[in-house]
Structure formats: structure tokens, C-alpha cells
Amino acid sequence: MIQRLVKRALCALLGVACLALSASCETNNPEQQIETVRIGVATYRSDDTFITALCDDLERVSKQMESETGKKIILNIADGKNSQSNQNDQVDNFISRSYDVICVNMVDRTVAAVIIDKAKRADIPVVFFNREPVEEDIRMWDRAYYVGTDAKESGIMQGQIILNALKKDAGIDKNGDGKLQYVMLEGEQAHQDSLIRTEYSVKTITAGGVQMEKLANDTANWQRSLGTAKMTSWLDQFGDEIEVVLSNNDDMALGAIDALKAQDMLENGPVVVGVDGTLAALEAIQNGEMLGSVVNDAQLQAQAMLDIACALTEGSDPQQVVEGMNGQYVRAPHRIVTKENVGQEIAYLTQSE
Structure with missing residues (x-):
């Protein structure tokens, strides 16, 4: 009888100890x-x-x-x-x-x-x-x-890519008339970056002493498939008159390249410049299909x-x-990317993948 009472007492004490330990563990749980x-x-x-x-x-x-x-x-x-x-x-x-x-x-x-x-x-x-x-x-x-x-900065840099390329290769002006015939692929009509990139890319080129002749412009809403559709229409209309394709982003620029490939006009065709520095665009620059982009x-x-x-x-x-905050704004700086530095940009983009 006494032994059974002792056992029950020990079990009760052990139960209390376990509850106390459990409560302690919950209190100290790092989670x-x-x-x-x-x-x-x-x-x-x-x-x-x-x-x-x-x-x-x-x-x-x-x-x-x-x-x-x-x-x-x-x-x-x-x-x-x-x-x-x-x-x-x-x-x-x-x-x-x-x-x-x-x-x-x-x-x-x-x-x-x-x-x-x-x-x-x-x-x-x-x-x-x-x-x-x-x-x-x-x-x-x-x-x-x-x-x-800063959308203005991206437009200026896009224009600089064309100016720098012209210094190395005057043949970008294929008909030798002293002007660059171009088409412009635009993002959404109400998007401030689209409007500003469109304005300052052309302004920068003309300020550099190069005349520009716009053959066509239209919105492709940042989309590659719409860029292809617009470029296909322009190729049907203007053919090899197009010397430069300026695009507000890389996806639309890649769409233009798809259209050039489809009509076997990529080689010796117009130079194409985008904005964003996406991996697909960097690979196109590396392959010589795209002249350059502006890294966003x-x-x-x-x-x-x-x-x-x-x-x-x-x-x-x-x-x-x-870092880099000015009042309520943070604006990341852009960078120009062309074939000369595209390997460095690909390494930067893929370093953490």
C-alpha cells in the first residue's frame, strides 16, 4: 500500500516537472x-x-x-x-x-x-x-x-549608344544621306517613362549633330509580341529604308529583332536599341543581334x-x-551596355542565380 502511494506521488511530481519544462521551452522558443x-x-x-x-x-x-x-x-x-x-x-x-x-x-x-x-x-x-x-x-x-x-537619363543614354556606334561605323547610315531614318517602338501612351525615353533618345542624337528622320512610331505596350507585329508592318511598308530601331524597352526591341529574323533582314539590317538590360536582351547583344541597351x-x-x-x-x-535616398525618392542609376561590356553585365545579373 505504501509503495503504491509513493509511486503515485513520484508520478505526480514527474508530471508537474514535465509541464514546467514544457512551459519553459515554449517561453524560450527562439521562433x-x-x-x-x-x-x-x-x-x-x-x-x-x-x-x-x-x-x-x-x-x-x-x-x-x-x-x-x-x-x-x-x-x-x-x-x-x-x-x-x-x-x-x-x-x-x-x-x-x-x-x-x-x-x-x-x-x-x-x-x-x-x-x-x-x-x-x-x-x-x-x-x-x-x-x-x-x-x-x-x-x-x-x-x-x-x-x-530617372527616365530622362535612360533616354539620353539610349541616344548616346547610337552616337557612339556612328563614330565607329558610319555605315549605320546605310543610304549615306547624312540622316538616320528610324522607327520608334513606344510603351504605354500614358506612361511617363515611355514619353520621356522617346523624347530624349531622339533629342540626344540630334544634339550630337546627327539628323533624324522618323519613318513611323507606335505603341507596343512594352510587349515583345506587339513589337514584332509593329515591326513586321513597318518592314512591309519601308523595307530596308529603316536604319535605326529605337525601343522604349528591351521586350519590344526583341520583338523587332524577331520580325527582322522572320524576313531574313537581321544581317545588314537596322541597328536596334532597347532599355532595361534584361537577360534576353543581354544575350541578344552578345550575339550581335542587338546594338545595345540601357540597364534598369x-x-x-x-x-x-x-x-x-x-x-x-x-x-x-x-x-x-x-543609400541613395533623396527625400521620398530613390532613383537607381542607369548604365549603358553594348557588346564591349555585355559579359560584365551578364555576370552581374546572374551572380546570384
Whole structure:
């Protein structure tokens, strides 16, 4: 009888000890100590080559920052499917789930005030990227930011690629009339980068003392397939009169190259220049199919977006800690890429893959 009582007492004590140990383990569980940063990312469309690359960089850089800081970074990337209504709903969802920061690649840059008002009322900072809202909207709230580039710089550099090439090869002016006959593939008509790149690429060439004669221009909405369709039509209309193809982005430029290949006009045909420095474009430059591009550095922009987000969640002023920040803006510098330095750019782009 006594032995049984002793056994029961020992079992009870052991049970209490196990519960205490379990509670202690739960309290000291390192998983519960990890700071979590939740970031909602709303893109205008997921099938845009540059936006896809930037989102891939966001995922990669967030993993690096997790290992460096010990924080848990959760990214929720939503596809707006080129619908502002869809994007508004996605932002509402991020707000309802109390995300720490919201990043938005606007479908319609002219209505950013709606997003800012939503974010301000919820007191959730918002970082716009790639598609720049009008300045008056950004100034509505000191916790609204923009990460992107200087579109004027990209247009100037695109023009410089043509000027530099002409110095090396006057044969780009195939008919020898002292002018460059060109076609222009434009992005969305209302997109500020499209308008500015179009203007300054041509201005830079003419300011360099080279006359330009526009044969045609049209929008291809940043898309390779539409670039092919437009270029095919122009080749049917102008044939080998076209000496230069200026494109607001690489995908449309690659579409033009596809059209040239289809008509067996790539060799000794017009030179083609794009903007973005995507991997497909860099490979086309390396292969001699494309004259050059202007690198739109997605990696730098992804890093800046995450740096802003982490600074905000820590209670820091991003303007004091984020490299290259000027007020509420971060603008990543562009770089010219041609066959001379394309290997270096490919290495940079693929270093973390």
C-alpha cells in the first residue's frame, strides 16, 4: 500500500516537472522571438519581363536580409492583371491583414492618390515602384515613397549608344544621306517613362549633330509580341529604308529583332536599341543581334524597397539609412551596355542565380 502511494506521488511530481519544462521551452522558443516583417507587393501585371525580374530580386534579397538580420520577411506578391480595380482590391486586402508596408507598381499612375489615402488612413507606409506617381500625390504624405529611375537619363543614354556606334561605323547610315531614318517602338501612351525615353533618345542624337528622320512610331505596350507585329508592318511598308530601331524597352526591341529574323533582314539590317538590360536582351547583344541597351537595375531597386521597409518597421527614418535616398525618392542609376561590356553585365545579373 505504501509503495503504491509513493509511486503515485513520484508520478505526480514527474508530471508537474514535465509541464514546467514544457512551459519553459515554449517561453524560450527562439521562433517566438523572431521579428516578422510583412510586405504586400501589388504589381501592375506579372507577365512583364522587367517586373518579373524585379520581383525575383525582391524574393532573393529578402532571403539575404533574413540571414543577415535574423528577421522573418514575408512577401505577398499580387498580380493586378493590368486592372486598377483589381489592384485597389489587393491593397485593401493588405490593409485588412495589417501588413507592415505596402509596395505598389501602379496600373494607372494618375490615381495613386487613392492608394495613398487608403494607406494613410490605415497608417501603413506605401512604397511605389517602377511606375512613378505624379509628385503632388507623393507629397500628400511623408510616409509615401518612390523607388525607380530617372527616365530622362535612360533616354539620353539610349541616344548616346547610337552616337557612339556612328563614330565607329558610319555605315549605320546605310543610304549615306547624312540622316538616320528610324522607327520608334513606344510603351504605354500614358506612361511617363515611355514619353520621356522617346523624347530624349531622339533629342540626344540630334544634339550630337546627327539628323533624324522618323519613318513611323507606335505603341507596343512594352510587349515583345506587339513589337514584332509593329515591326513586321513597318518592314512591309519601308523595307530596308529603316536604319535605326529605337525601343522604349528591351521586350519590344526583341520583338523587332524577331520580325527582322522572320524576313531574313537581321544581317545588314537596322541597328536596334532597347532599355532595361534584361537577360534576353543581354544575350541578344552578345550575339550581335542587338546594338545595345540601357540597364534598369532591378537588383538595386529591390534592395532599396526592402531597405525602406525594414527601416520603417524598426522606427527609423529611411532618409537617414537608405543609400541613395533623396527625400521620398530613390532613383537607381542607369548604365549603358553594348557588346564591349555585355559579359560584365551578364555576370552581374546572374551572380546570384
